[in-house]
Amino acid sequence: xGDLTAADLEGKRVLVRADLNVPLDDNQNITDDTRIxxxxxxIKYLLSNGAKVxxxxxLGRPKGVTPKFSxxxxxxxxxxxxxxEVKKAEDVIGPEVEKLVADLANGAVLLxxxxxxxxEEEKNDPEFAKKLASLADLFVNDAFGTAHRAHASTEGVxxxxxxxxxxxxxxxELDYLDGAVSNPKRPxxxxxxxxxxxxxxxVIESLLEKCDILLLGGGMIFxxxxxxxxxxxxxxxxxxKLELATSLLAKAKAKGVSLLLPSDVIIADKFAPDANSQxxxxxxxxxxxxxxxxxxxxxxTFNDALDTTQTIIWNGPMGVFEFDKFAVGTESIAKKxxxxxxxxxxxxxxxxxxxxxVEKVGVADVMSHISTGGGASLELLEGKELPxxxxxxxGVMTRMC
Ligand code: 3PG
Numbered sequence: 001x002g003d004l005t006a007a008d009l010e011g012k013r014v015l016v017r018a019d020l021n022v023p024l025d026d027n028q029n030i031t032d033d034t035r036i037x038x039x040x041x042x043i044k045y046l047l048s049n050g051a052k053v054x055x056x057x058x059l060g061r062p063k064g065v066t067p068k069f070s071x072x073x074x075x076x077x078x079x080x081x082x083x084x085e086v087k088k089a090e091d092v093i094g095p096e097v098e099k100l101v102a103d104l105a106n107g108a109v110l111l112x113x114x115x116x117x118x119x120e121e122e123k124n125d126p127e128f129a130k131k132l133a134s135l136a137d138l139f140v141n142d143a144f145g146t147a148h149r150a151h152a153s154t155e156g157v158x159x160x161x162x163x164x165x166x167x168x169x170x171x172x173e174l175d176y177l178d179g180a181v182s183n184p185k186r187p188x189x190x191x192x193x194x195x196x197x198x199x200x201x202x203v204i205e206s207l208l209e210k211c212d213i214l215l216l217g218g219g220m221i222f223x224x225x226x227x228x229x230x231x232x233x234x235x236x237x238x239x240x241k242l243e244l245a246t247s248l249l250a251k252a253k254a255k256g257v258s259l260l261l262p263s264d265v266i267i268a269d270k271f272a273p274d275a276n277s278q279x280x281x282x283x284x285x286x287x288x289x290x291x292x293x294x295x296x297x298x299x300x301t302f303n304d305a306l307d308t309t310q311t312i313i314w315n316g317p318m319g320v321f322e323f324d325k326f327a328v329g330t331e332s333i334a335k336k337x338x339x340x341x342x343x344x345x346x347x348x349x350x351x352x353x354x355x356x357x358v359e360k361v362g363v364a365d366v367m368s369h370i371s372t373g374g375g376a377s378l379e380l381l382e383g384k385e386l387p388x389x390x391x392x393x394x395g396v397m398t399r400m401c
Pocket of ligand 1: 145374
């Protein structure tokens with residue numbers, strides 16, 4: 001079975017790989033529980049079908065056993081959300097864990113310790129994967145945020161544990177970030193922002209094959225402006241990507257994609273929240289000033305373009321939205337997507353900073369999908385195969401939304 005709902009779960013030991021890599025403050029308090037909440041539907045489904053859940057995740061990037069990366073601080077929130085007391089193992093594999101698993105009742109959850117406490121995890125060591133697999137009868141991968149890593153608990157384990165199927169979160173991420181993006185309801189617009197074009201080349205190239213409209217914002221636009229011969233003042237420019245920017249513009253034209261660059265920008269006299277600012281046409285950035293947001297005319301043009309669409313994917317902010325003064329462009333896009341989502345347009349927020357922006361504006365709940373992955377959503381949008389998905393049984397596939 002590639003489908004979790006087709007699996008016989010009563011009394012079965014199910015190893016669930018989730019991405020519970022949540023941020024913790026200095027006092028080990030969870031500062032954003034989104035990823036824990038996102039993991040709950042699959043776990044609840046398993047529990048209500050009589051399974052014994054063995055939950056595994058990484059947290060951070062520890063080098064060996066490091067107490068501050070323990071998964072212990074996650075137990076109270078997991079217990080609260082699941083409505084049962086989650087047990088916690090002190091280890092990931094070994095006799096003590098085996099005993100805890102043997103004692104696990106149907107409908108109970110055992111959280112293993114941080115799987116990256118073992119270096120074998122990231123090395124995708126087969127012996128380690130085999131030991132992990134031996135704890136269970138069935139593997140469910142719901143860790144979309146880690147699906148781009150070929151690690152023992154995401155990829156290696158599937159070689160020793162069948163069936164290996166996708167959890168509901170992983171499937172939903174694939175349905176939207178792959179399914180809806182590859183077979184979109186048209187017109188289909190992609191909004192790509194962020195500071196550097198170099199980190200979004202793959203995404204832009206891949207989306208150019210699929211979208212009808214491409215809106216570019218964020219720091220990367222200055223590389224495009226400079227490539228077109230405009231003065232950009234002291235704005236961020238990747239000099240070694242000027243040719244690439246030119247070729248992306250040409251490619252968009254050749255493909256008939258309507259690529260829109262902002263026509264005006266908000267510029268600042270320094271990179272600071274209290275900088276002096278003014279709005280100027282993109283062609284009139286004075287020396288000594290840097291662009292930190294898209295301007296109001298651009299917001300209007302972008303909104304008008306978005307009004308014509310049926311599917312929108314957004315990855316990357318339009319400006320330095322951490323500074324209130326330069327957050328208007330990003331927040332306007334977030335509000336526009338919320339408005340269109342309510343009208344039935346498929347709106348997909350593809351991970352990272354755009355998720356933070358949508359949350360800041362308080363419109364996260366109305367979007368069709370908000371990805372829980374950073375690197376994983378980028379790789380998927382680039383059209384790459386994710387090792388954690390490829391390793392699952394056939395039948396894990398994307399559907400059109
Ligand atoms: C993430 O936060 O993007 C995932 O949990 C993956 O973490 P990693 O980049 O440390 O593998």
